[in-house]
Structure formats: C-alpha cells, structure tokens
Amino acid sequence: MSALWSVGAGLLLLLLWVRHRGLEAVLVHHRWVFVCFFLLPLSILFDIYYQLRAWAVWRLHSAPRQHAQRVRHIQEQVREWKKEGSRRYMCTGRPGWLTVSLRVGKYKKTHKNIMINLMDVLEVDTERQVVRVEPLVSMGQLTAHLNPMGWTIPVVPELDDLTVGGLIMGTGIESSSHIYGLFQHTCVAYELVLADGSLVRCSPTENSDLFYAVPWSCGTLGFLVAAEIKMIPAKKYVKIHYEPVRGLQKICEKFTEESKKKENSFVEGLMYSLDEAVIMTGVLTDEAEQSKINRIGNYYKPWFFKHVEKYLKADRTGVEYIPSRHYYHRHTRSIFWELQDIIPFGNNPVFRYLFGWMVPPKISLLKLTQGEAIRKLYEQHHVVQDMLVPMKSLEKSIQTFHVDLNVYPIWLCPFILPNNPGMVHPKGNETELYVDIGAYGEPKSKQFEARASMRQMEKFVRSVHGFQMLYADCYMTREEFWDMFDGSLYHKLREEMNCKDAFPEVYDKICKAARH
DSSP: OHHHHHHHHHHHHHHHHHHHHOHHHHHHHOHHHHIIIIIHHHHHHHHHHHHHHHHHHHHHTOHHHHHHHHHHHHHHHHHHHHHTTSOSOEEEOSOGGGSSOSOOOGGGGTSEEEOOOOOOEEEEETTTTEEEEOTTOBHHHHHHHHGGGTEEOSOOOSSTTOBHHHHHHSOOOOTTHHHHOSGGGGEEEEEEEOTTSOEEEEBTTBSHHHHHHSTTSTTSSOEEEEEEEEOEEOOSEEEEEEEEEESHHHHHHHHHHHHTOTTOSEEEEEEEETTEEEEEEEEEESOOOGGGBOOTTSTTSOOHHHHHHHHHHHTOOEEEEEEHHHHHTTTTTTTTTTHHHHSTTTTSHHHHHHHGGGOSOOHHHHHHTOHHHHHHHHHHHOEEEEEEEEGGGHHHHHHHHHHHTOOSSEEEEEEEEOOOSSSOOOSSSSOEEEEEEEEEEOOOOTTOOHHHHHHHHHHHHHHTTOEEOTTSOBOOOHHHHHHHSOOHHHHHHHHHTTOTTTSOOHHHHHBHHHHO
16 A cells, blocks of 8 residues: 555656646656656557457457458548549548658648558468568567468568558668568569559559559558568577677678678668777577577667677677567667667666566657657757668768768668669669668757758769658658659559549658648
8 A cells, every 4th residue: 555655646746847847848858757657658558459459350360351341441431532522632541640750741631531440460371471461560460470380571670560551652671681672572462442442453463563663652552451471481590690890991891791691681780980880690590509599679688779889899799699589679679779869768777677668668659749849859950861872882871971960870771672663773774782871869960950961961862873761851852852763653653543633642742842
C-alpha cells in the first residue's frame, strides 16, 4: 500500500511541475518526461494489442478468408468515389501520424480517404519460396512470423514498424542490399486496386509496366492490397566482424572493397567523424562460439551504435555472433541514434536495466504528440535524410554531407541498383553499385539553414545521378524533382490508367514546394 502512495505522490508532484512549467515548455525542453511517463507505457500497450491480434489471426487462419472480403470493400469505396463525381483525389485512410515518415501530410484532410485495413500475413509458400502479405504488415511482425518457420526475407529494413506497403511505395534498404538490391527488388508481384475499382496483379511477366512503376510512386497509381516477396532460408546467427578505419580515403576504399564481396552476407558502415568509422561485415551461420554470442537485442544491452563505437575507441577489431533476428533489428531500440536526443540518459545502464524493456517509444506516437512547436523545431534544427549515390561518388558525397550538415554518426549501407524500368535506375545501361548515406540528428554546421542547406544537398545528389528517399523533407522544384527521377514510365501509366483525376502526382504529394 505504501508503494502505491509513493507512486501516487510522485505522479501528483509531476503533474504540479508540468502545470507550473507549462505543458508546451515541458514537451519542448523536457520531452523525456512525457516520453518516459506516458509514451513508453502507451507504446507497450500498442505492441501487446498488435501481437495478440497477429497471434489470434494466425491461430484462427482467418487472414486469407477475410482478405478477399476486405479487398472488395476497398473496391466498393473507389466505385462510390466515382459515383460521387470523382471531385477529390483519393488517398489511404490511414492517419498520417501512424506512418514512420516524419513528414506531416496535410492531404489527408482534403482527399477522399479510402479505408484499407490490411495488416496480415496471407500465405507462406515454401515451394516457391515466396511469402504473400498485406501492405500494413510490419517488418517486426514479418520476421517474427517467418523466423520460427526457418525462413526470412532477403532485405529486412531496419525498424520494426516499417510496413511492406511503405517499403514498396517508397523504398527500403538493409545491409544485405549489396547482394539483393532495394526492398522492391525482392518483390515478385503486387496486387492493386486501380482508379476504376478493378483489381490487378502485376509481375515482371504480367502487367510488367505497372510492376516496375509502382515502387517510389507513393500510392499515386493505385492502392496496394497484397505483395509477394522472396524468401530465403534463415540461419541462427550473423557472424559479424568489426573493423575500425581511419582516414576518409581509407574508409571509402575499405567500404567499397567489402561491398563488392558477395561472400559477405551483410555490409554496413558507421562514421563517427569525417575520418573515423567502423566497417562491419557479416555472414549467416548456424554455428557460433558460445563465448562470443552477443544478444544485442535484449533490452538491457547497450544501444548498437554505442556498442560499435567501443571498437573505434579501443582501436581494435572484433568478432561476435549475433542472433539473426537481433541483428535484423539492431538499430530499432535506439531508432538508430535518434533516441539519444529524446532520452539523453537512455543508454545509461541503470535506465536500460529498469526501463529498457519499454524502449523504443512508437514513432507514430512521437509524431502524434509532438505539437507545432516541436515540429517547427525539428524542421529547422534537425535532419532525417537518406541520399542514395553511386559508390564511385562516396568520398565526395561524405565531404558534402560534412560541410552542409556535419551530423554524426552517419550510416553507410551499400546496395546494387539494377537497370530496371521505373523511377530509379542507374544512368547507364548496366547494374551499378550505390550507397545509402543516412544522416539523422542535429546539424553542427554553422551555416546550416534547413531549406537552403537541403536544396544544396539535393543539387549535389542530382549532379552525381543520385536519389533522395521520399519519406524525408524534399525541397526540390518540380523540374528538379523529375531531373532526379525518371518519370517517363510513371507519367505514361498515369495517363493510360486515368490516374490524373484519382491521385495527385507523386511530386505534389511529398515535396514541400508543392505542399506549401
């Protein structure tokens, strides 16, 4: 009873302090208070609900039976929109705050919302080595479903809450992408409801133009209702090798060298300054040295990027065996390194042991509760950007990131980019090795100004025939945007499928110049 009184008294004092300081001041300057006391417990409840739901669907085998009915409901909504005169553009009815993107989409308020409640794994076909899923299936949900069955997907983008639909309509990448390409390149078929309400399946051999045009289109060609993704056999561990490298030229040479080796199942780099990095390579294995197993995903373990930094500070190489699922979601608990700006003491051993089991807070809840003051603060003094550039331009790109942003750590992730039709492909006629340079955090560059600095970055990326991930803030003009991306197939299909009255152009949906 005394413990309850203590908790009650603590909460009362907290509420009085919040009232004294003002809620907005607390949310801006002491955000960790709100996150620790409210969002972390709420995030746990969210997780419990979705896990119980996924378990019930799996036990009852209800997903395949209900899928057809749910798709028919989507078709009915589209046909109703047509009967109403097609006066507004359509978009999914999923609230904007539920997406992982930090961008706030205002179009949800003005467009016709089509409710799409599709969040289940439909079929695991071990003969074809394909898993068929609905678009709102998350990466955490999918790996939890497949790994116990001895399977995984070739590219498992990092954060648990990333969805299949978002990764197809936008894009996704992981440290295995130097072998398999982007997430879209591991997909073998899509099913969409089009602007006329029809249901269409597309693949490299069936409606192939649509198949290649869907990735990066951000839902502006139709509503994705199912996808088929390649599977590969899962193994128990990833044997990971850590190697600190100093000097920008040596970092780029080593990273490029390792990225070209197909015997590496995984390649990743973390840069902690302009001339200091740790290059990691990994191979899948079922055997492990027991003394070197590191279950990095356990709640009390150090955040992964901090763990990696120890090898740099000690100036030594190392080898560990990380359980596969822990490796796939190694950056999830710290949201890469974004959580250190929200909970500065989050990697403290005391916090990890007492409260680490509640981390991370849901990104969607962080968005929902950020308020206008925090949103503007983040927009002007914070960057979350992924730029995809040819590997041959890596050194020049890192120097540009350093001058314009000066944000560390920087994430380096190699990927192979095939010369397929669609919005994103190499400049030449052959497959080319690219790298994703990810910058997440508060820029330390003295001349940083959000719009001007990002426009400078976008100009550089266009000059090397690179691409900007579209989940992030984009400041390009329409002409600049279509200079970066190949819109020929996309515009052809929008014309042929009568999309122009049904969906906004992708530029109008995601670029700041069009939204403001």
